[in-house]
Amino acid sequence: MIVALAGGVGGAKLAQGLSHAMSAQELAIVVNTGDDFEHLGLSVSPDIDTVVYTLAGLANPVTGWGLAGESWSFMAALGRLGGETWFRLGDGDLATHVARTRLLAQGTPLSEITRRFGEALGVGATILPASDDPVRTFVSTEEGELAFQPYFVGRQCEPRCLGLTYRHAEAARPAPLRGRPWTDHPISGAVLCPSNPYLSIAPILAIPAVRAWMERRTFPVVAVSPILEGRAVKGPAAKIMRELGQEPSALGVARFYAGLVDAFVIDRSDAALADSIRALGMEPVVTDIVMRDLADRERLAREILALPLLAARR
Amino acid sequence: MIVALAGGVGGAKLAQGLSHAMSAQELAIVVNTGDDFEHLGLSVSPDIDTVVYTLAGLANPVTGWGLAGESWSFMAALGRLGGETWFRLGDGDLATHVARTRLLAQGTPLSEITRRFGEALGVGATILPASDDPVRTFVSTEEGELAFQPYFVGRQCEPRCLGLTYRHAEAARPAPLRGRPWTDHPISGAVLCPSNPYLSIAPILAIPAVRAWMERRTFPVVAVSPILEGRAVKGPAAKIMRELGQEPSALGVARFYAGLVDAFVIDRSDAALADSIRALGMEPVVTDIVMRDLADRERLAREILALPLLAARR
Numbered sequence: 001m002i003v004a005l006a007g008g009v010g011g012a013k014l015a016q017g018l019s020h021a022m023s024a025q026e027l028a029i030v031v032n033t034g035d036d037f038e039h040l041g042l043s044v045s046p047d048i049d050t051v052v053y054t055l056a057g058l059a060n061p062v063t064g065w066g067l068a069g070e071s072w073s074f075m076a077a078l079g080r081l082g083g084e085t086w087f088r089l090g091d092g093d094l095a096t097h098v099a100r101t102r103l104l105a106q107g108t109p110l111s112e113i114t115r116r117f118g119e120a121l122g123v124g125a126t127i128l129p130a131s132d133d134p135v136r137t138f139v140s141t142e143e144g145e146l147a148f149q150p151y152f153v154g155r156q157c158e159p160r161c162l163g164l165t166y167r168h169a170e171a172a173r174p175a176p177l178r179g180r181p182w183t184d185h186p187i188s189g190a191v192l193c194p195s196n197p198y199l200s201i202a203p204i205l206a207i208p209a210v211r212a213w214m215e216r217r218t219f220p221v222v223a224v225s226p227i228l229e230g231r232a233v234k235g236p237a238a239k240i241m242r243e244l245g246q247e248p249s250a251l252g253v254a255r256f257y258a259g260l261v262d263a264f265v266i267d268r269s270d271a272a273l274a275d276s277i278r279a280l281g282m283e284p285v286v287t288d289i290v291m292r293d294l295a296d297r298e299r300l301a302r303e304i305l306a307l308p309l310l311a312a313r314r
Numbered sequence: 315m316i317v318a319l320a321g322g323v324g325g326a327k328l329a330q331g332l333s334h335a336m337s338a339q340e341l342a343i344v345v346n347t348g349d350d351f352e353h354l355g356l357s358v359s360p361d362i363d364t365v366v367y368t369l370a371g372l373a374n375p376v377t378g379w380g381l382a383g384e385s386w387s388f389m390a391a392l393g394r395l396g397g398e399t400w401f402r403l404g405d406g407d408l409a410t411h412v413a414r415t416r417l418l419a420q421g422t423p424l425s426e427i428t429r430r431f432g433e434a435l436g437v438g439a440t441i442l443p444a445s446d447d448p449v450r451t452f453v454s455t456e457e458g459e460l461a462f463q464p465y466f467v468g469r470q471c472e473p474r475c476l477g478l479t480y481r482h483a484e485a486a487r488p489a490p491l492r493g494r495p496w497t498d499h500p501i502s503g504a505v506l507c508p509s510n511p512y513l514s515i516a517p518i519l520a521i522p523a524v525r526a527w528m529e530r531r532t533f534p535v536v537a538v539s540p541i542l543e544g545r546a547v548k549g550p551a552a553k554i555m556r557e558l559g560q561e562p563s564a565l566g567v568a569r570f571y572a573g574l575v576d577a578f579v580i581d582r583s584d585a586a587l588a589d590s591i592r593a594l595g596m597e598p599v600v601t602d603i604v605m606r607d608l609a610d611r612e613r614l615a616r617e618i619l620a621l622p623l624l625a626a627r628r
Contacts, residue, residue: 040412040413040416041412041415041416041419042412067391070387071385071387071405073384073385073387073404073405073406073409074388074405074406074408074409074412075409076406076409077381077405077406077407077408077409077410078409078412078413080409080434080435081409081410081413081430081431081434081435082430082434083409083412083413090387091385091387091388091391091405091408092387092388092390092391093391094388094391094405094408095387095388095389095390095391095392095394095395095397096391096395098354098355098356098388098392098397098408098412099354099392099395099397101355102354102355105355116395116396117395120394120395120396121394121395
């Protein structure tokens, strides 16, 4: 089994590539829940949905979130009633939130709900939340502490980020996978998808049992940079790294992962960083990391799986 | 002030007519909540919504419920996820249920929510639930007792109805209207709209303070038959009356209202029933009661408001 840790769009793309490049049954995609929140009384899990929709071939290719061909009658009607419209929920997407909220209220764990939804949508790989226990990212800004979505969507990451907190992570346990914590399975390796290290990967690593799983690992870990040429492929990673005093580059991300990662995949345009990455104790892997289409995703996934440190164990 | 008691489609049509035939500010439309239920974790109030949508000019003219020009992405996506699809909720309509559910969870009374929604949609007349306390219609059938919507929508009223119960009605209080129970306002008269007497009007009358308000009234009450020529204008009224051993006719409805109503409006096609209705102690009023368009609704409303027993007091 390969475990892939993923956040939203970039993570979902590589996760989809992996699900095509290997036996989907041997792939477990562990997804960030730090972005999850309650909105309009509904339990919204943006990263899980992005991964599920992407692997189901239903994702909106333009927005990167939500469903392709989505309609917006709900939002229009909600606005007419004076409801909150800052966080946009499409009509079809809403079914996911309504069904999830209902199942959660009935006591069904998020991992089981995610499993059912993936199965219903024909996804072969296992997708699971990092934890069934709530982990919630909060952003300390110069305007005070903001919950993640009001910061990310409501304010478009505009307030300067001073720090991040992953609330409740200390008490969270890894979600179950076939009867035991996902961190308890023997695996051939782990892949950190090209997701925002602070917003997508760190909330997963903030779970003590996950951190221990990484630190005491006997399996190889490969990470893919979400940043190339000093800019995030998508999203605010570079801006946040700059505000946190980190170098907003693939090297900055590599420093963040130092000690946890054995090989670090960077873009050809960043080839000059290879030596600095090697100096951090990671094997630099230089290739094309921008995934424009499914062929790109699958090609990058195959290259990762073919890395000697992973291939030797599969 | 005129108080109109209404259920779903037929009631909403006459309520709209009344709102055009008189000063909307002097009209209070009290709506059945016996059909309300929790579905998919959402609080659904079908009759309130039908009345609000109809008066806002947003009602679906074909189905009689829901919004005109509705889209159905939510139901399609919910079905894809394996969710319950027997009760159809349109994408735009869903905003009403999500917003209502959230406000109820925050402690906002249904009457205040309904007032806000009416205002947001530009409805001039006051629309309010009969009670902010839950009243729930249950149907005793030969297959056992069914909650209203599983009977009405789920089973399309197919199981033979043996009796009706309006649960919690005994403990329900009339909803507030401008600071006091709607039954405490001095009024010029009341109109029982052409709604199903058992399913729409009886749940309102089952509230003890409403029953007392009717029995001790000093104002005139006019009822409009929802049945003509032995068939319901819409819905299962005739079938249910037959199953309950009542005559499925305007006369049967008049008998149901005997003692509570001063004038009873029937269709020209039922003119032969006038004497029997008079014998029940009600003034028969014979006119065209089928409301095909807004002109019909307004004309019927004007005829009702012009009845001497009402006109004399306004």
